[in-house]
Amino acid sequence: MNTTRTKISFKILYALVAVAAISLISACGKGDNQITEYGSLSIYNASPSSTTYDVYVNNSKVNSNALPYAGGVKYLQLTTGSYETKFTIASETASIYTKTGITVNNNAFSTLYLTGTTGNFDGLLLADEVVGAAADKAHVRFVNLSPDASALDLHIKDATSNLTSNKTYKAYSGFIAVDAGAKVFEIKETSSGTVKTTVERTLANGTFYTIIAGGKVTLGTNEIPFNGRIIQHQ
Numbered sequence: 001m002n003t004t005r006t007k008i009s010f011k012i013l014y015a016l017v018a019v020a021a022i023s024l025i026s027a028c029g030k031g032d033n034q035i036t037e038y039g040s041l042s043i044y045n046a047s048p049s050s051t052t053y054d055v056y057v058n059n060s061k062v063n064s065n066a067l068p069y070a071g072g073v074k075y076l077q078l079t080t081g082s083y084e085t086k087f088t089i090a091s092e093t094a095s096i097y098t099k100t101g102i103t104v105n106n107n108a109f110s111t112l113y114l115t116g117t118t119g120n121f122d123g124l125l126l127a128d129e130v131v132g133a134a135a136d137k138a139h140v141r142f143v144n145l146s147p148d149a150s151a152l153d154l155h156i157k158d159a160t161s162n163l164t165s166n167k168t169y170k171a172y173s174g175f176i177a178v179d180a181g182a183k184v185f186e187i188k189e190t191s192s193g194t195v196k197t198t199v200e201r202t203l204a205n206g207t208f209y210t211i212i213a214g215g216k217v218t219l220g221t222n223e224i225p226f227n228g229r230i231i232q233h234q
Contacts, residue, residue: 037106044072066090097121138203143172
């Protein structure tokens with residue numbers, strides 16, 4: 001696999017975007033110097049099941065421990081190019097879902113979420129846009145990954161308006177700048193305004209988070225109840 005498989009702090013990678021740009025400019029005209037370009041990919045299990053999974057990138061296993069629901073692999077630094085990601089039931093080799101054609105671009109960040117359940121697995125690949133982000137704010141994205149939930153809103157408790165609204169299954173917002181500090185996020189049903197669940201987190205400036213609405217509203221065998229989770233990109 002054409003990768004260093006190194007986990008790097010998202011804040012460090014964010015800073016390296018600017019450094020890499022400067023390096024590229026300084027190298028212009030130096031034909032003897034070949035610059036290796038890198039991007040980063042993180043991978044999370046958002047399938048609402050109690051089953052745990054292993055994940056492979058171009059046939060190389062990248063997790064040290066099996067991934068439970070909401071578990072993941074932090075950013076892998078990869079050389080630019082096209083990749084394939086395969087999920088298997090933990091300790092097995094047969095693919096339960098494979099996503100091909102994952103493009104890793106220079107100085108770009110993305111996250112792949114395993115979604116769905118047995119017989120209907122899917123993957124949602126999101127670009128993690130950091131260019132132009134404010135250093136004195138935290139940044140929050142919302143994604144609805146509950147297969148049977150209705151459209152959902154994300155709201156900060158006691159705020160006058162929603163952060164983002166009307167997100168159906170696999171719909172998502174961009175990163176939204178918010179003040180750092182302790183927050184209670186409410187995941188609400190769009191149609192009724194009813195709070196379905198809450199997520200609490202102390203946010204830090206210059207840090208990126210994704211809040212996931214996941215699990216199942218109507219439970220099947222070995223399925224996770226509807227819930228909210230927050231992951232910090234790093």
